[in-house]
Each structure stands twice: as structure tokens, then as C-alpha cells.
Amino acid sequence: MANRSAGIPIICLFLVVLVIAGCNTQEIGEIEEQVLTFNLSSEPESIDPGRASGQPDLTLVNAVMEGLTRYNLQSEIEPAMAEDWEISEDGRLYTFYIRDDVQWSNGDPVTAYDFEYAWKRVLEPEYASSYAYQLYSIKNAAAYNDPENTEVNSSDMVGVEALNETVLEVVLEAPASHFLSLTAFPTFFPVHKGTAEADPDWFTSPETYVNNGPFKISGWEEHQRFICEKNDSYWDKDNVNLQRLVFTLVSEESTALAMYETDDLDMVYNIPAQELDRLKADPNSGLVIGSDLAVAKYIFNITEPPLDDVKVRKALAKSIHRNELVEHVTKAGEKPAYAYVPYGLPDINPQDDFRKAGGDYFKENIEKARELLKSAGFPEGEGFPELELLINDSQDNIRLAQAVQEMWKQNLGINIKVRPIEWRVYLGKMFDMEHDIAAAGWGADYNDPMTFLEFYASWSGNNTSGYSSDEYDEKINLAAASNDPEVRVSAMHKAESDLMEHMPMIPVYFYTQPYLVKEQVTDLLVTSFGPQAEFKWAYIEK
Amino acid sequence: MTPALNLWVQERVNKTQMSNLGRMWLRFRRNRAALLSLVFIIMLMFLALAGPHLNHWTYSDQVLKNANEPPGNGYWFGTDSLGRDLFTRVWHGTRISLLIGLFTGLCSVTIGAVYGSISGFVGGLTDEIMMKIVEILYAIPFLFYVILLMLLLDPGVNTIVLSLAVVSWLGTARIVRGQVLKIKEEEYILAARILGAGKGRIIMRHLIPNTMGPLIVMVTVTIPDAIFAEAFLSFLGLGVSFPVASLGYLVNEGIQGIRSYPWQLLYPAVLLSLIILAFNLIADGLRDAFDPKTNS
Numbered sequence: 022m023a024n025r026s027a028g029i030p031i032i033c034l035f036l037v038v039l040v041i042a043g044c045n046t047q048e049i050g051e052i053e054e055q056v057l058t059f060n061l062s063s064e065p066e067s068i069d070p071g072r073a074s075g076q077p078d079l080t081l082v083n084a085v086m087e088g089l090t091r092y093n094l095q096s097e098i099e100p101a102m103a104e105d106w107e108i109s110e111d112g113r114l115y116t117f118y119i120r121d122d123v124q125w126s127n128g129d130p131v132t133a134y135d136f137e138y139a140w141k142r143v144l145e146p147e148y149a150s151s152y153a154y155q156l157y158s159i160k161n162a163a164a165y166n167d168p169e170n171t172e173v174n175s176s177d178m179v180g181v182e183a184l185n186e187t188v189l190e191v192v193l194e195a196p197a198s199h200f201l202s203l204t205a206f207p208t209f210f211p212v213h214k215g216t217a218e219a220d221p222d223w224f225t226s227p228e229t230y231v232n233n234g235p236f237k238i239s240g241w242e243e244h245q246r247f248i249c250e251k252n253d254s255y256w257d258k259d260n261v262n263l264q265r266l267v268f269t270l271v272s273e274e275s276t277a278l279a280m281y282e283t284d285d286l287d288m289v290y291n292i293p294a295q296e297l298d299r300l301k302a303d304p305n306s307g308l309v310i311g312s313d314l315a316v317a318k319y320i321f322n323i324t325e326p327p328l329d330d331v332k333v334r335k336a337l338a339k340s341i342h343r344n345e346l347v348e349h350v351t352k353a354g355e356k357p358a359y360a361y362v363p364y365g366l367p368d369i370n371p372q373d374d375f376r377k378a379g380g381d382y383f384k385e386n387i388e389k390a391r392e393l394l395k396s397a398g399f400p401e402g403e404g405f406p407e408l409e410l411l412i413n414d415s416q417d418n419i420r421l422a423q424a425v426q427e428m429w430k431q432n433l434g435i436n437i438k439v440r441p442i443e444w445r446v447y448l449g450k451m452f453d454m455e456h457d458i459a460a461a462g463w464g465a466d467y468n469d470p471m472t473f474l475e476f477y478a479s480w481s482g483n484n485t486s487g488y489s490s491d492e493y494d495e496k497i498n499l500a501a502a503s504n505d506p507e508v509r510v511s512a513m514h515k516a517e518s519d520l521m522e523h524m525p526m527i528p529v530y531f532y533t534q535p536y537l538v539k540e541q542v543t544d545l546l547v548t549s550f551g552p553q554a555e556f557k558w559a560y561i562e563k
Numbered sequence: 564m565t566p567a568l569n570l571w572v573q574e575r576v577n578k579t580q581m582s583n584l585g586r587m588w589l590r591f592r593r594n595r596a597a598l599l600s601l602v603f604i605i606m607l608m609f610l611a612l613a614g615p616h617l618n619h620w621t622y623s624d625q626v627l628k629n630a631n632e633p634p635g636n637g638y639w640f641g642t643d644s645l646g647r648d649l650f651t652r653v654w655h656g657t658r659i660s661l662l663i664g665l666f667t668g669l670c671s672v673t674i675g676a677v678y679g680s681i682s683g684f685v686g687g688l689t690d691e692i693m694m695k696i697v698e699i700l701y702a703i704p705f706l707f708y709v710i711l712l713m714l715l716l717d718p719g720v721n722t723i724v725l726s727l728a729v730v731s732w733l734g735t736a737r738i739v740r741g742q743v744l745k746i747k748e749e750e751y752i753l754a755a756r757i758l759g760a761g762k763g764r765i766i767m768r769h770l771i772p773n774t775m776g777p778l779i780v781m782v783t784v785t786i787p788d789a790i791f792a793e794a795f796l797s798f799l800g801l802g803v804s805f806p807v808a809s810l811g812y813l814v815n816e817g818i819q820g821i822r823s824y825p826w827q828l829l830y831p832a833v834l835l836s837l838i839i840l841a842f843n844l845i846a847d848g849l850r851d852a853f854d855p856k857t858n859s
Contacts, residue, residue, distance in 0.1 A: 295819040346627075349646065350630075420819075423806050427624075439805040439806075
């Protein structure tokens with residue numbers, strides 16, 4: 022495109038879109054019908070399946086690559102590269118049979134060796150994949166990945182082996198019922214062994230990118246877009262309906278929304294909260310409020326006064342009007358949070374909801390909050406130091422923080438300074454414990470309350486509150502070690518109750534995931550973890 | 564020289580200055596746009612002081628259930644996304660923006676005039692070194708050190724004024740130096756020197772008053788620049804601390820809901836544009852008034 026060097030990004034984008042539109046009508050009339058444009062928001066950090074970690078990375082890699090299994094439209098696991106598999110009686114040995122007719126985009130067959138190579142590559146300590154822990158249910162994987170561990174020093178000891186071209190044998194540390202859903206996650210995707218060995222940077226350009234998924238990357242314009250075409254050597258190509266898939270990289274939320282509204286985008290995540298009311302009122306806007314497994318919270322640094330006093334922390338927790346926040350500030354149907362673990366996670370009986378079973382742990386009560394603050398030595402907020410509330414500098418975060426700042430001021434008479442900073446600086450400050458209060462969100466990595474509760478264990482690298490309790494750690498250990506759902510879940514309920522008693526953080530609300538999708542886009546699967554959307558079966562209905 | 568003579572000389576000089584300023588004012592008044600702008604700015608200053616007290620809301624009072632109300636219904640300019648009165652916030656923002664502009668203008672003139680006249684008057688190696696320093700400071704990208712300053716100091720009005728002041732005097736210093744280089748060769752300076760006036764006295768009594776024209780123009784140019792720079796910084800999130808908002812930040816907030824609640828952008832944006840336009844028109848008028856060539 023000649024317009025790539027244009028200076029002003031927005032104008033540039035519009036020009037590009039115009040050019041795309043122009044090309045389509047001129048070149049192939051048929052392609053124009055089955056093109057889907059999805060906004061990835063930002064440039065993927067890496068599209069090497071082993072290193073993909075952010076949502077843009079996972080979404081793109083999932084569209085162009087394929088693992089042993091894949092989620093189908095009903096969100097069930099179905100065979101993909103593996104035609105079939107056997108699980109041993111004790112649930113520790115998995116034998117996968119790779120399809121005969123599967124090919125890499127360079128024509129080579131996809132073999133069990135490619136999987137073995139890819140998984141061991143991710144586990145190499147020097148490779149340093151941030152998602153390596155996804156593979157830890159495999160025997161010796163955690164030990165091999167740990168650079169400190171000298172006992173398991175060879176990849177041969179890791180429990181994955183290709184017996185021949187089509188048979189892959191996997192030995193697990195312990196039975197893991199969710200292993201088949203893990204194999205649908207990009208970290209478990211195969212890599213073409215010959216290519217990766219010959220060229221370590223094979224994934225940095227579309228010419229050298231060798232893939233095996235429903236689409237293949239045909240164009241890559243940095244900070245603008247990725248263009249993917251249907252992959253004709255894909256084994257299930259008859260079920261792939263889209264001819265072309267375009268991923269735009271528009272990071273400005275309101276620009277993306279404008280592009281959606283002028284039909285330049287078919288699907289957008291990250292909608293500015295200020296526009297939600299209008300979109301909700303318009304039945305044709307295509308707004309969907311998807312569910313999400315994540316909590317918004319304020320993490321305290323409890324190692325310094327006055328936040329070392331649990332009474333102060335409780336006073337702060339009780340004096341936020343959560344209902345008003347979700348109704349008028351965030352507006353996407355979020356639920357106010359009076360406990361830590363979000364809705365949507367299994368209880369003892371997997372049909373039950375952990376949150377509903379656990380109930381609320383505290384209530385908003387301004388009178389009570391004032392009393393607590395008074396007994397902590399700050400009657401009417403007098404003498405309360407000006408604490409700093411650290412936030413990541415997105416617009417919607419700033420609005421939320423200002424609303425809470427004013428609530429604390431009106432209800433408790435205390436002043437909080439809001440400090441919006443850039444994401445990396447924010448993380449740095451938090452991990453150095455330089456914050457007083459930090460606004461944060463935490464989303465599920467897997468479908469179990471543990472993904473939230475382990476956060477506050479004393480050994481957790483993410484625990485930046487300074488909270489460290491032997492009783493809490495004990496409950497987490499008990500839950501992690503047990504296979505009995507009753508023991509596990511009740512230990513987790515008790516742990517959550519502990520946490521709410523000590524309040525190293527206050528939960529504010531449980532997230533939802535609003536997105537916009539055009540009416541004519543059909544059979545597009547939206548998932549609440551991992552990739553943002555599954556494009557394999559999607560098509561444009563005319 | 565006898566004291567009486569000294570006084571007489573002084574008197575004469577002052578009188579000439581007075582009549583000079585008077586003539587400039589006459590010329591300025593003839594420029595309709597500039598005069599109108601001046602009236603507008605004075606009116607704005609009054610509103611910036613009184614505006615936030617014209618109703619019972621303060622700039623931070625939030626009533627969340629009244630968020631995004633259109634103008635009317637007890638809110639003259641409507642409300643913002645957190646149910647805060649936009650009228651109060653806009654005038655409070657104007658106050659902040661004007662304050663930042665005026666302070667920066669003042670710093671720019673004070674530092675610039677003193678620095679420039681010393682440099683120009685002393686001349687030689689001192690001049691060389693002082694001007695090199697100005698050039699070096701010019702070379703540092705503005706945003707770069709503003710961000711550094713923000714990391715070191717607490718964000719807020721003070722930090723913004725400080726960081727704007729650090730650069731704003733550079734241009735003034737150069738202009739004043741140029742003027743001084745020219746003026747110091749004039750005969751009345753020679754006369755003052757012969758009469759035994761010290762360097763400080765010559766700078767304060769003769770050089771600076773005679774560079775007043777370009778200086779005043781510089782101020783009126785610096786003020787809108789500073790207001791605009793602050794708006795730009797606020798837009799990037801490097802501005803004043805919450806819940807205080809300058810006009811620039813109000814514009815930033817307004818853009819978030821531009822397609823749903825356009826008035827949130829309209830009021831602060833129009834006001835900001837008008838302020839900057841008015842200051843520029845005044846600067847234009849002053850420049851014409853001070854420059855005899857355009858008057859002929």
C-alpha cells in the first residue's frame with residue numbers, strides 16, 4: 022500500500038480501509054462476500070505459539086494454527102490434529118493418534134514428532150515462555166522448566182514422546198480431567214520442527230511462517246493489520262467458510278468503535294463505557310454483553326500505616342457504593358462484588374456455583390465504616406494521611422477511580438490522590454510495594470476458584486499486598502493437594518472467608534465482556550478465556 | 564551631575580515612555596478584533612473567578628445517577644460522566660488554564676528579560692556562554708523532560724507551571740538579548756554611563772523599559788502557548804491531579820463519549836479555542852501597536 026507512510030494514524034487508517042474496499046471490488050467479487058474484519062486492538066507481542074500470551078497473540082495464533090484438539094461451536098472439545106485418543110485407566114497416560122491427511126503450509130505432513138518438539142521447546146528453561154506452566158501437568162515438566170532443578174536436566178525425562186509419525190504418548194504427573202481442553206490452548210500447538218530448527222526467527226514474517234490451521238497469514242503490515250486467507254491445505258477446509266480474515270490493530274477505543282459503526286470492522290472488543298448506553302438503546306447495534314471470569318479490586322499495601330490496620334481497610338471497603346458504580350460508571354452489566362471469587366466457577370457439585378454457595382462476606386454500611394475509622398483513630402477522617410491510589414492510565418479506569426475517590430471523601434472525609442500511570446511503570450511500582458492502594462483486575466487462567474485464591478498465598482509472585490498468613494496458606498495447600506471435591510471446595514470457601522476477614526484487598530465488581538459484532542456474522546464462537554474468538558466455522562450471511 | 568539635573572533627566576525619560584505607551588494604546592484601540600479579544604478575556608477572568616460559585620455544586624460533587632444529563636434540568640451545561648456539574652467544572656477549568664497561562668507568562672518575562680539583558684549587555688564570553696546554555700535547553704525535547712519532571716514531582720498545577728516555565732523563557736531571553744544589543748549602542752545609554760550609572764541600574768532603568776514592547780508581545784504569545792501546552796499535557800494524562808480538571812482535561816473527558824454526549828466536549832473545546840484565539844488576536848494587535856513600521 023502506498024499510503025503506509027502517511028503521518029496521521031487515523032487518516033492513514035481510513036485511507037487503508039478505503040484502499041482495501043477498493044481492492045476487493047476490483048479483484049475478486051467472491052472474496053468480498055466472505056471477509057471478516059476483527060479488531061485485535063494491539064500488535065501481538067509474539068505469534069510464536071509457544072510464546073503467545075496476550076489476547077491478540079492467542080486469538081491470531083488460534084486462527085492460523087491447530088493443536089490436538091479444538092473447541093467446537095458448542096464449546097465442547099473435539100478432535101483436531103488428533104483423530105482419536107485413548108486415556109489409561111488411572112488417567113495418567115494419554116495416547117493421541119494424529120490424522121494421516123494433515124499438512125503444514127509448506128506441504129510437509131504434521132507428525133507426532135512436531136508436537137513432542139514443540140512442547141519440549143516451550144519447557145526449555147532458556148526458552149522462557151511465560152505460559153510454560155500450562156504444560157506442568159505433564160510428568161517432569163515443571164522440574165525440567167525450573168532452571169534451579171538439576172535432577173531433571175534432560176528433555177528426555179519429560180513425559181511426552183512420539184512413538185512414530187502418528188502416535189504421541191503423554192504421561193501426566195497426576196490425573197488431570199482438563200488436559201484435553203489444555204491441548205486446545207496455543208502453548209500446546211505443534212511447531213514445524215525443520216523450520217524452527219533451521220530458522221529461530223521463522224515466526225517473524227509471513228513468508229517463513231509455517232502453520233497448520235484453518236487460515237494462513239498472507240499479509241502483515243506492522244501496527245496496521247494482519248491479513249489471513251483461507252488455508253487450502255487444511256484438513257477440514259470444507260468447513261471453513263471465510264475466504265479472508267483481516268485483523269486490524271486499532272488501539273484507540275473510540276476509533277475502533279467509529280470504524281465498526283461505518284462498517285469497516287465486523288467485530289470489536291473494548292468499547293468505551295461512555296458509549297454503552299447509546300449502544301444498549303439501539304437494538305441494531307450488535308452489542309453483546311458476554312460473561313467473564315474476572316474481578317476488579319483494590320489491592321492494599323498492608324505493610325504500612327494506616328493500611329496495616331484492618332479496621333481502616335474494612336472502613337474503605339464498606340464505604341463504596343458498588344451498585345452505583347456498575348450502573349452509572351462501568352455500565353456493562355457488571356455485578357457488584359462483596360466477595361472475591363467471581364460467579365461462574367464450580368462448587369462441590371460442579372453444577373453449583375462457587376460464588377452462590379459462598380454468598381456475600383460483607384455489606385456496605387457508611388455508619389459502620391465511620392465507626393471503624395473512628396476506632397482506628399481517625400474520627401471523621403481527621404488526621405488520615407493522603408494515600409495514593411495507583412491506577413493504570415486507561416480512561417475508564419480514571420473515571421472509576423475518581424468516582425471512588427469522591428465516595429471516600431463524602432462518606433469518610435478522607436482525601437485520596439489518584440495517580441494514573443503507564444502500565445509497565447504501574448506493574449513495577451506494584452511489585453516493588455511502592456503503592457498504598459492499587460486498582461487491579463484479575464482474570465481466570467483456568468476454570469477453578471483456585472486461580473483466584475492462590476493469588477494471596479504467601480509464596481505467590483503476584484501477591485503485592487504484603488498479606489502473609491499461615492492459616493491461609495494451609496487452606497490453599499489442603500485444597501491443592503486433595504482430590505476429594507468436598508475437601509477441596511470447603512477449604513477454598515474457608516480460605517476466601519479468611520481473605521475477606523483480613524481484607525488485603527477489597528473486591529469492587531465482577532467484570533463482564535461487552536463486544537460488538539455485526540448481525541450478518543454467523544457461527545462465530547466467543548470464549549471467555551484464551552483466544553477472544555474462534556473463526557473456523559464463521560461465515561457472513563447475506 | 565547634580566541631583567537636580569539627575570532628577571530632571573529621569574523625569575524626561577519617564578515622560579517619553581508614558582507618552583509612548585499612550586500612543587501604543589491608541590493604536591491598539593483602533594484594532595477592533597484585538598480590543599474585542601481583550602474585553603472577552605477580561606470577561607472570562609471574571610467568570611473564571613465567579614462561575615464556580617454561581618450554583619450550589621462544587622467541581623467535584625458527584626451524583627452518579629445524574630450522570631450524562633443534557634444541558635437544562637438544573638444543570639446549565641449538563642453533567643459529565645460522573646454526574647458532576649459541567650458548568651462549574653468548565654469555569655473551574657478555565658480558572659486553572661488561565662492561571663497556568665498567566666503564571667507561565669510571568670515566569671517567561673521575568674526570567675527571560677533579566678537573563679537576556681544581562682547576556683546582551685555584558686556581551687563577550689559571558690554572552691557566548693549564556694546563549695549556548697539557551698541553545699542546549701532548546702535542544703531537549705519538551706515532552707521528554709516534562710515526563711521526567713512528572714516522575715520526580717507530584718503531578719499537579721505546580722509541576723506543570725514549573726515545567727512550562729523552564730522552557731518558556733528561552734524565546735524571551737533571545738529576543739530581549741537582541742533588543743539590548745541594539746539599544747546598548749544608543750547614545751542615551753552612553754550618556755547614562757558617563758553620568759556614572761551602574762550596570763544594574765542601566766539594565767533595570769533603561770534597557771528593560773525600552774524592550775517593553777517586544778516583551779509584552781512575547782507574554783501574550785506565551786500565554787496561549789502555555790494554555791495549549793497544558794491542554795496537550797492533560798490530554799496525554801500528564802496534567803493536573805484529579806478531581807481538578809483544566810480545560811484540556813475536560814476536552815479529553817468529553818471525547819470519550821463524543822457520539823453519545825456531544826455537549827461534554829462542546830463547552831470546554833469551544834472555550835479553549837476562543838481563549839487561545841483571543842490571546843493570539845491581542846498579541847497581534849499589540850505587535851502592530853508597538854511596531855511603528857506597520858503604522859505608517
